[in-house]
Every structure is written in structure tokens, then in C-alpha cells.
Amino acid sequence: MYGFIRKESSFRPEDAVYRETVLSGDGWLRTLKKGETLRVVDLEGNQAVDAMFYDAHDPDNHYSAGKTIKAQNNIYLTTGSILYSENGDRMLEITADLTGRHDTLAGSCSNYYNSVKYPGDVLYMHNCKDTFMLEFSKRGDEEYCKRDLAPNVNFFMNVPITEDGVLEFADGVSAPGNYVEVTALMDVDVLISNCPQLMNPCNNFNPTPIELMIFSPEDEDESN
Numbered sequence: 001m002y003g004f005i006r007k008e009s010s011f012r013p014e015d016a017v018y019r020e021t022v023l024s025g026d027g028w029l030r031t032l033k034k035g036e037t038l039r040v041v042d043l044e045g046n047q048a049v050d051a052m053f054y055d056a057h058d059p060d061n062h063y064s065a066g067k068t069i070k071a072q073n074n075i076y077l078t079t080g081s082i083l084y085s086e087n088g089d090r091m092l093e094i095t096a097d098l099t100g101r102h103d104t105l106a107g108s109c110s111n112y113y114n115s116v117k118y119p120g121d122v123l124y125m126h127n128c129k130d131t132f133m134l135e136f137s138k139r140g141d142e143e144y145c146k147r148d149l150a151p152n153v154n155f156f157m158n159v160p161i162t163e164d165g166v167l168e169f170a171d172g173v174s175a176p177g178n179y180v181e182v183t184a185l186m187d188v189d190v191l192i193s194n195c196p197q198l199m200n201p202c203n204n205f206n207p208t209p210i211e212l213m214i215f216s217p218e219d220e221d222e223s224n
């Protein structure tokens with residue numbers, strides 16, 4: 001499937017230095033230190049997890065969809081994919097992947113996006129851009145603001161391209177317990193919105209929780 005490289009992690013959940021369940025509609029913002037690994041677990045399957053990455057020491061140097069796609073000549077991310085920053089730095093590497101379908105093009109849902117895409121009174125539905133802004137505000141500083149919301153990664157989100165070159169939002173291909181892992185190649189601020197979108201087939205019209213785990217490099221040594 002578009003170069004999917006399936007790889008299980010060598011980390012054991014019980015060795016995680018951090019674990020948190022994030023409900024749909026909630027967000028998460030935390031620094032991942034160089035060498036640390038973040039696992040995102042799709043607990044119930046078919047969930048879309050919007051993620052953005054920032055150089056922790058220079059937030060303007062954020063994840064670049066364009067540089068990442070160009071470097072690997074593939075719009076989908078899987079094991080071995082390097083996520084590049086605007087300055088061309090290697091930010092993270094995908095080091096384990098059980099689904100092979102992580103979107104780089106569709107962006108995150110917002111009130112205006114939803115009102116164009118979906119019928120009904122959707123303008124005021126909670127959306128990923130709202131969650132991102134809420135996470136920025138919770139930091140209590142002015143490091144991040146709306147201008148920092150650049151094109152993001154959508155873990156587990158299935159957005160195939162039709163033969164006509166159109167993005168299609170399709171039923172998810174993930175399954176309960178599937179996960180993807182990224183290992184930080186520099187200190188990275190990770191921003192996540194567990195998408196609350198009720199009208200997106202990628203969520204199977206039923207947004208569900210995810211679990212986040214962090215592993216430090218020493219954990220892997222201990223288990224070997």
C-alpha cells in the first residue's frame with residue numbers, strides 16, 4: 001500500500017515514562033526531547049489524530065509538509081519517513097508503524113472548512129483548530145499563536161487520491177490498538193488534536209480516544 005513498511009516497536013508499554021489517554025476533542029502539547037519516542041495509539045480504530053511539530057528552541061522552524069513530501073517523494077508517511085522542518089532540519093523519524101496510512105495533505109478541520117465541506121449547522125462545531133488554539137493558550141506564554149498553525153500531519157487518516165487527482169476522505173484503515181511512533185531527532189514541541197469531527201468518514205463518524213506514550217532511549221537498552 002503506497003510503500004507501507006509495517007514495523008512493530010521494540011518498546012513495551014509498561015516501560016513508558018509517560019502515558020496519557022486523550023479523548024476526542026481534546027488536545028496535547030508537550031516537548032519531546034531529542035532521542036525520546038512518542039507512540040500514538042489508535043485505541044478503538046479509525047481515528048484521525050492531527051499533529052504539528054515545532055523546533056522547541058525556534059517555533060518558527062516548524063514541520064514542513066512540502067519539504068517532507070519532496071524528500072521522500074511520497075505523500076504518505078510510514079516507517080523510515082523523516083519529518084523535515086521549514087529550515088530543512090531533520091525533526092523526527094517514524095520508527096514504528098502498524099497502519100501505513102498517515103496523511104500529509106488534508107490539513108486540520110476548522111469552523112470554516114467544516115461549513116464549506118459539510119451540510120447543516122456545522123459552523124460552531126468544535127474542531128481541531130479550536131483545540132490547537134486552546135492548547136497554545138494553556139501554555140500561559142506567548143510562544144505560539146494562530147500564525148503557527150501550518151499544514152500538519154494526520155495520523156491514521158485515510159485520504160487517498162483518485163485517478164482524477166482529487167483528495168478523497170475515505171473510511172479509515174486503522175484498527176483498534178494500532179499505533180505509530182515518532183522518534184525526536186531534535187528537541188520538538190508536539191501539538192496534537194484528537195479530532196472531534198463527527199462528519200468525517202476518516203473517524204468513522206464516531207471520534208474515539210487515543211493513548212500517548214513516551215519512551216526514553218534508556219528504556220530500549222533495558223529491554224534488550
Ligand SMILES: [Zn+2]
Pocket residue numbers: 050108109127128129195196197
Ligand atoms: Zn479535526
